[in-house]
Amino acid sequence: MAAACAEMEPAAAPPPPPSPPPAAAAPGSAELVCAQGRNLKAVLCQRCGSRVLLPGAATFARRELLLPAMRKKAAAAAAGGGGDGDVVREHWLVRDMFSFENVGFTRDVGNVKFLVCADCEAGPIGWHCLDDKDSFYVALERVAHE
Ligand SMILES: [Zn+2]
Numbered sequence: 001m002a003a004a005c006a007e008m009e010p011a012a013a014p015p016p017p018p019s020p021p022p023a024a025a026a027p028g029s030a031e032l033v034c035a036q037g038r039n040l041k042a043v044l045c046q047r048c049g050s051r052v053l054l055p056g057a058a059t060f061a062r063r064e065l066l067l068p069a070m071r072k073k074a075a076a077a078a079a080g081g082g083g084d085g086d087v088v089r090e091h092w093l094v095r096d097m098f099s100f101e102n103v104g105f106t107r108d109v110g111n112v113k114f115l116v117c118a119d120c121e122a123g124p125i126g127w128h129c130l131d132d133k134d135s136f137y138v139a140l141e142r143v144a145h146e
Pocket of ligand 1: 045046047048049050117118119120121122
């Protein structure tokens with residue numbers, strides 16, 4: 001298991017960020033998380049299959065975040081408010097916006113931006129707070145893995 005993951009690590013990987021140690025993979029997430037706590041599979045848009053992250057580009061993180069309900073056009077969901085949303089606890093944490101293959105953002109909602117598919121704008125698939133420029137969260141349950 002671990003060896004297979006190590007082979008997928010890019011040779012010139014950036015130094016690991018000072019993130020909390022990878023939490024033990026949650027039940028059900030185990031097949032998605034390698035021994036180093038990174039994503040074993042590519043992360044894709046559930047709706048159109050657009051590639052969001054390559055394997056190994058993110059680390060598994062647990063944090064309770066409230067995401068508006070999924071819409072075809074995430075901007076409408078973010079703007080609409082209304083309180084219909086889901087608390088999401090399992091995320092891919094990305095430390096550098098340039099680690100994304102493709103991603104879009106909604107306009108600011110307070111100090112938060114929501115991540116959406118760059119191609120079809122499905123979302124929100126993730127969460128970013130302007131107070132923490134180096135943390136982008138992508139909700140596991142809102143993306144596909146390949
Ligand atoms: Zn899409």
